Amino acid sequence: MGLLIIRLITFLNSQSPDSTYYHVAVTMLENYSRIHLISIEEIAKLCHVSKSTISKFTRQLGFDDYLDLKDNAAFVENRFNNPLNYVSNILTSIESDGVNDYLNAVCKDINYLGEHMDFSAIDHVAKAISDYDHVAAFGLMFSESAAIDLQCKLAYNGKFIRSFQDDVLQEAFLKKAKSDTLILILTNSGEYLTKQQIKLGTPRKNVFLSTQAKIAVISSNPEVKKLPFVSESIIFPHQTKYQTHAILYQIINDLIVHRYRYFHGISTR
Template identity: 30%
Template sequence: MKSLFYRLIIFLDTASEADTNYNIAWYMAHNFSKVAKMGISQLAKECYVSPATISRFCRALGYENYAHLKQECSSFASDSKKFNNLINVPLNVMKDKPQACTEYYSKQVCHAVANLTHYLDWNVIDKVLELIHDSDSVAFFGTQFSHSAALHFQTDLLMLEKFTMAYMETQRQIECARSLDRNSVAIIMTVNGFYLKSNTKVLQYLKKAHCKVVLITNNPGIDIGIDVDYTIILGDSKQRKTGKHTLLTTVELMSLRYYSLYYPDVQENIV
């Protein structure tokens, strides 16, 4: 469900207010419960567009059709639990003892990050960094926090004179995947594996491309349905709620490792 909110926010943050899709996204963001009960014609009327425009908007968000999107809205409307506790902290502790909650969660994060020394395979990471360095076409795929980490890595690499792609919008990610070939590198970041549930088109195009595929995840048992050349494991499935921290730490370590291996005159510049 959170992926729908994320996609709507992307539209609202990046599209022009004159864009028809912006107006649809704005209406939905303010009327989730209503949309859950609306037919496509009624929503089109409320947004002053045609049903065909609503269908195109749904596909732009990564949904097959309006019924698929409406189903997610209905799930939200009928769920009394509107917010997922993704940091594994008891809600009653946060309400009554925020200081104790801070200590509790901090210990979880420190434990997960410390365990990276046992999980990160630097032989694999070095091969992935070599792929990134040698390929002219490198693309990151992820959503929500994983995409933020991909942007962080993308920025670091650009500072090191390596251009990569990391598109936010679902449709742009699909178009990017479709443009790759066997000489390209696709890096999928998905802490818990949720990316796979709503981005099957991206995976289908990656499979057709026969490109090199790298998976970075905190879910060792994940099966993404296509061949993976290299997998970077961040921890075990029991630590998935702290996976965002191990992902960001790993990205920063990989950036520094890339710098040490490939940046010109590194011995003079590294600090």
């Protein structure tokens, strides 16, 4: 999925439907297949706003200008030749192998997780969440959905952590974070830690080399443990060809919150 479509959806999820920018975002999504082909004058006409409004909105989304926005607008499924993307890995496999194969794989991965989970790693992360007053959780797309899931589950237990769907806000938070902050990164592949995954060319990400925050990671890639800025890590195993991390995250979050309650002295008894 392209950077522009992610930022447009994220923007809509946090704005009033009555605002001009909300209307511009909706219009862009409704005409998404055309954006990479049309000029700023044409998109302004479609949105019934001025070119200056489009320019300001472009910068609001974190792009340098309208040309930068257009460069990130072309939607090509699997544009980075990643065979593990959602459509190729999940939907195409369901269509070719059947629903039962997918459901059986989910059950297999859940059972394998239960048998091979490193529960001491769960404890280390849960204890850190309990110890730190300032905590945030970030990811991209399905991993960010899991970060919000953890945010809600911890809030049920009196622990309030930060999260942002907006990748620009995530990076800004990382840059400003001090040593009194714990940041939990959810990244199935681990590439969130080293690459700008949704930007053209996936340029190198350097923000983790300079942040002062303590970094904990939830990933299926054991190589993240070797990164010098990673203090704690939960490496979750899976066994099937399906990328079931969106489901496994929910279970891992439950285990983290369960142990957070223990370390924070919370009991239902």
